[in-house]
Amino acid sequence: MGADESLAPGFLVAVPQLRDPNFHQSVVLLLQQGPEGTLGVVINRESMLLLRDLCRDHDIPYAGDPGKRVRQGGPVQPEQGLVIYGPEHEDPEGRSVVDGLHVSASTGTLTRLCTLSAGRFQCYAGYAGWGPGQLEREIHEGSWILRPADARLVLDSDPDEVWTRALRDIGLDPGAIVSGGVEA
Numbered sequence: 001m002g003a004d005e006s007l008a009p010g011f012l013v014a015v016p017q018l019r020d021p022n023f024h025q026s027v028v029l030l031l032q033q034g035p036e037g038t039l040g041v042v043i044n045r046e047s048m049l050l051l052r053d054l055c056r057d058h059d060i061p062y063a064g065d066p067g068k069r070v071r072q073g074g075p076v077q078p079e080q081g082l083v084i085y086g087p088e089h090e091d092p093e094g095r096s097v098v099d100g101l102h103v104s105a106s107t108g109t110l111t112r113l114c115t116l117s118a119g120r121f122q123c124y125a126g127y128a129g130w131g132p133g134q135l136e137r138e139i140h141e142g143s144w145i146l147r148p149a150d151a152r153l154v155l156d157s158d159p160d161e162v163w164t165r166a167l168r169d170i171g172l173d174p175g176a177i178v179s180g181g182v183e184a
Contacts, residue, residue: 007135008033009098011153012040012144013166016177022075025163028128029084029149031097038130041073041082043122043154044162051123055114058107063117071159073124083110085121086155100151120155145172 008030014023028040046069054070055062073082083104085094091112094104104110113121130138138144147170153162167174 006033007038007139007146008040009101009149011147011149011166012135012139013147013163015143015145016174018143022128027153027162027166028074029097029101029154031103031127033135035132037132038135040128041084041124042128043071043084043124044159045072046070046159047072047125049125051114054123055110060107060111060114062114064114064119071122071124073126074128076127076129078126080126081105081107081110082124082127083113083121084124084154085109085113085119086151089113089116089119089121098149098151101149101154122154145170145177 010030012028012030014026016025018024023042026042027044029043030038030040032039049070050066051064051068051070052062052066072078084097085091085102085104087100087102089102089112091102091104091109093106093109094102097103110123113119135144139146145167147166150169153166157165164174167177
């Protein structure tokens with residue numbers, strides 16, 4: 001990877017040997033990369049918190065799926081919320097990440113999406129972050145597999161199936177990946 005090539009947007013898929021509990025069998029959507037480092041969201045970790053309860057606690061009306069959970073976006077600033085949503089939801093406070101995905105940290109965006117009875121969006125608490133050069137070192141050490149981002153894996157897939165699908169979609173069998181013990 002050249003100095004002017006960015007990893008974001010794209011997916012990082014943890015190798016099976018990555019034992020860090022924050023990232024074991026995780027898929028991370030990289031949102032931005034720059035001189036200060038890299039920022040992403042773990043897309044396949046559900047928390048115990050129901051989205052309707054989060055909305056109730058913040059006086060946001062909720063009309064969606066009563067069983068929908070907030071997802072754990074990563075270990076950094078777990079009080080920070082992000083919403084990732086499909087292109088069918090136009091929102092003035094969001095920005096496009098890749099074709100088919102938009103992101104916003106606005107409570108206004110969350111409010112607008114939660115008042116819909118149906119909608120393709122996920123709400124995340126926290127994010128993942130790497131200092132300058134840190135993620136590149138982890139990739140070089142074999143902790144992560146890079147692959148293009150896919151809106152279907154973020155918006156339309158069961159979180160328990162995302163990691164396996166992310167690997168199989170690019171022709172890799174999770175059981176066949178061999179690497180040294182990685183602690184990253």
